[in-house]
Amino acid sequence: MTQIPSSAELDAADPLARFRERFAPSAGLVAYLDGNSLGRPLAASLENLERVAREEWGGRLIRGWDEVWLDEPVRLGDRLAEVALGAAAGQTVIGDSTTVLLYKQIRAALALRPGRDEIVVHRDDFPTDRYVLEGIAAETGATLRWIDPGDVTPDAVAALAGPRTALVVLSAIAYRSGALADVVAITDLVHGAGALMLWDLCHAVGAIPLELDAWGVDLAVGCGYKYLNGGPGAPAFAYVRAGLLEEYRQPIQGWIGSATPFEMGQGYAPGPGIRRVLSGTPPILGMAALGPAIEMLAEAGMDAVRTKSMALTEHALSLADELLPTAVLASPRDPARRGGHVTLDHDGFEVIMPRLWERGVIPDFRRPNGIRLGLSPLSTGFAEVEAGVRAIAEELAAAGA
Numbered sequence: 001m002t003q004i005p006s007s008a009e010l011d012a013a014d015p016l017a018r019f020r021e022r023f024a025p026s027a028g029l030v031a032y033l034d035g036n037s038l039g040r041p042l043a044a045s046l047e048n049l050e051r052v053a054r055e056e057w058g059g060r061l062i063r064g065w066d067e068v069w070l071d072e073p074v075r076l077g078d079r080l081a082e083v084a085l086g087a088a089a090g091q092t093v094i095g096d097s098t099t100v101l102l103y104k105q106i107r108a109a110l111a112l113r114p115g116r117d118e119i120v121v122h123r124d125d126f127p128t129d130r131y132v133l134e135g136i137a138a139e140t141g142a143t144l145r146w147i148d149p150g151d152v153t154p155d156a157v158a159a160l161a162g163p164r165t166a167l168v169v170l171s172a173i174a175y176r177s178g179a180l181a182d183v184v185a186i187t188d189l190v191h192g193a194g195a196l197m198l199w200d201l202c203h204a205v206g207a208i209p210l211e212l213d214a215w216g217v218d219l220a221v222g223c224g225y226k227y228l229n230g231g232p233g234a235p236a237f238a239y240v241r242a243g244l245l246e247e248y249r250q251p252i253q254g255w256i257g258s259a260t261p262f263e264m265g266q267g268y269a270p271g272p273g274i275r276r277v278l279s280g281t282p283p284i285l286g287m288a289a290l291g292p293a294i295e296m297l298a299e300a301g302m303d304a305v306r307t308k309s310m311a312l313t314e315h316a317l318s319l320a321d322e323l324l325p326t327a328v329l330a331s332p333r334d335p336a337r338r339g340g341h342v343t344l345d346h347d348g349f350e351v352i353m354p355r356l357w358e359r360g361v362i363p364d365f366r367r368p369n370g371i372r373l374g375l376s377p378l379s380t381g382f383a384e385v386e387a388g389v390r391a392i393a394e395e396l397a398a399a400g401a
Contacts, residue, residue, distance in 0.1 A: 007381075019296065031384045069282065069284050073278060074275060081212075088242070098221055118145050125169075152170055152174070174203075183199060198220065200220075209303055221238055226374075228293050253270075256280060312382065313335060313373075319386055327345060328345040329344060342372070359391055361391040
């Protein structure tokens with residue numbers, strides 16, 4: 001049997017270990033294995049939230065719009081693009097939820113491809129993506145072409161993309177299995193069919209290096225509360241390739257996205273560049289928690305984050321192979337083909353979740369029978385992973401499962 005590396009040795013050799021001390025303490029926590037669902041808060045984020053509330057909101061009041069807030073969605077979007085998206089300035093904006101931004105991007109994409117009425121989507125994708133698409137199809141008469149369950153491959157996309165395809169909507173990393181899609185090959189294939197490509201980056205941003213500009217990605221959406229540690233309900237981001245912006249028309253026309261928001265005039269004219277993706281008043285307090293987390297990613301470097309992410313998932317799988325031999329791996333075994341989380345399936349997992357939480361071990365349950373281990377590289381240590389997997393094994397044994 002292969003010797004599992006010592007967790008203590010891995011932690012001692014971890015060049016990113018120092019970042020764990022920057023996260024706010026959580027009483028009774030033994031192992032937090034759900035960072036891909038809700039990231040832990042940074043102490044600096046909590047401090048920045050208080051500072052913005054007291055000094056900017058409390059101190060500047062309405063004057064904050066003229067002095068700071070109006071440009072914050074674009075300023076912070078540009079910083080995120082530089083640090084984690086591989087994108088030049090002027091193509092990323094922060095604001096709204098993932099769901100709202102998906103709606104905007106999909107409707108805008110359909111308008112950019114007149115005469116085409118099909119959208120390709122995956123049956124295993126996150127429910128929000130599928131539900132938004134189903135609603136848009138009902139509104140517009142577009143037809144959804146479904147990729148069958150399983151990992152998304154270029155061949156699966158090629159089988160459905162054709163002259164009627166307006167848009168393909170897929171996740172760069174599958175929310176359940178953690179499988180990493182071939183973003184470059186699929187994007188090129190979609191462009192070859194004359195369609196646009198929209199990537200959901202919710203489980204990818206902050207977990208893997210992204211190069212949206214170099215890869216030719218048209219549109220992207222991602223949330224701020226997973227690996228970006230922006231807190232529950234943190235605002236999401238939207239990326240629109242620069243070459244599409246002049247013709248981009250989003251369907252939710254709001255005052256802040258207009259060309260002259262404070263004129264309050266008759267008739268809507270879209271704002272310049274990426275500002276036209278905005279709709280209503282930006283969530284300033286929500287963005288206050290994102291800033292410090294983005295700066296931490298910049299300090300760590302996305303290549304180092306990815307290296308540790310693969311090491312964490314490898315360690316988790318080695319432990320699972322030894323301690324959970326009756327569990328079935330639902331994620332790719334090859335570390336190059338998976339993102340920052342792994343899923344193990346076992347019919348006994350659901351019943352033990354309450355006990356794990358009572359013990360301070362917090363993984364994620366995904367139906368029908370999967371425990372998902374979300375290992376956030378900057379907040380998670382190797383000994384923490386081992387404590388979590390051992391607790392799962394102990395509770396399974398105690399339950400007779």
